[in-house]
Amino acid sequence: MKFIKVTLILLLFPLLTAFTSHKFYVSITTIEYAPKEQTLQLITKIFLDDIEDAMETRYGRKFNFNSKKETEQDGEILKEYVFQELKINVNGTPATFNYIGKDYDIDVVKLYVEIPNIKSFNSIEVENKVLLDMFDEQQNIIHIKKYDTRRSLILEKQNPKGLLNFSD
Numbered sequence: 335m336k337f338i339k340v341t342l343i344l345l346l347f348p349l350l351t352a353f354t355s356h357k358f359y360v361s362i363t364t365i366e367y368a369p370k371e372q373t374l375q376l377i378t379k380i381f382l383d384d385i386e387d388a389m390e391t392r393y394g395r396k397f398n399f400n401s402k403k404e405t406e407q408d409g410e411i412l413k414e415y416v417f418q419e420l421k422i423n424v425n426g427t428p429a430t431f432n433y434i435g436k437d438y439d440i441d442v443v444k445l446y447v448e449i450p451n452i453k454s455f456n457s458i459e460v461e462n463k464v465l466l467d468m469f470d471e472q473q474n475i476i477h478i479k480k481y482d483t484r485r486s487l488i489l490e491k492q493n494p495k496g497l498l499n500f501s502d
Contacts, residue, residue, distance in 0.1 A: 359384060359469040363420070363462060367452065367480045374424065374449040376431075378416060379442050380464065388468040389415065400438040409436065416445055416464060423459040424452060455480070460487060461495040 363378045382399055389397045389411065397408055413433055422429040434446035462474040466489075476487040480500050487496035 359472040362475045365478045376447040378445045419463040421461040424455045457499045459497045462489050463494050466491045
């Protein structure tokens with residue numbers, strides 16, 4: 335009798351858990367102040383399958399990032415998409431991005447960006463709409479570090495913008 339119960343549980347467990355699982359939609363942007371360089375250095379991490387789905391929906395064609403099929407134009411379109419959806423104001427002034435490049439880490443694309451000419455800052459306002467139009471559950475997490483102070487934001491479809499204040 336015990337054998338039957340254990341076998342039944344083992345057979346039913348995968349079926350029951352399959353209905354409760356869901357995909358986790360998230361991007362992470364880390365912003366770190368580099369006082370010597372007087373820049374804000376950004377790394378944005380986005381899951382490849384999510385960004386490929388969003389780009390396919392938006393542009394009506396297939397994207398294959400991190401493969402032999404990826405073209406230079408694909409990389410430019412990805413950069414433009416992120417720059418359209420990510421806006422940063424430093425001390426109330428819109429920031430200008432310098433694109434450094436991108437690389438891949440298994441199933442994640444990392445985009446490297448810097449904001450030059452930042453002697454100091456007291457506030458950063460971030461609007462990150464990356465993938466928000468694609469996935470209702472999408473969360474864009476922002477981590478900001480200035481010297482030893484760390485602050486974070488979680489941006490969602492209903493609230494895609496946040497402001498953090500820092501004092502010197």
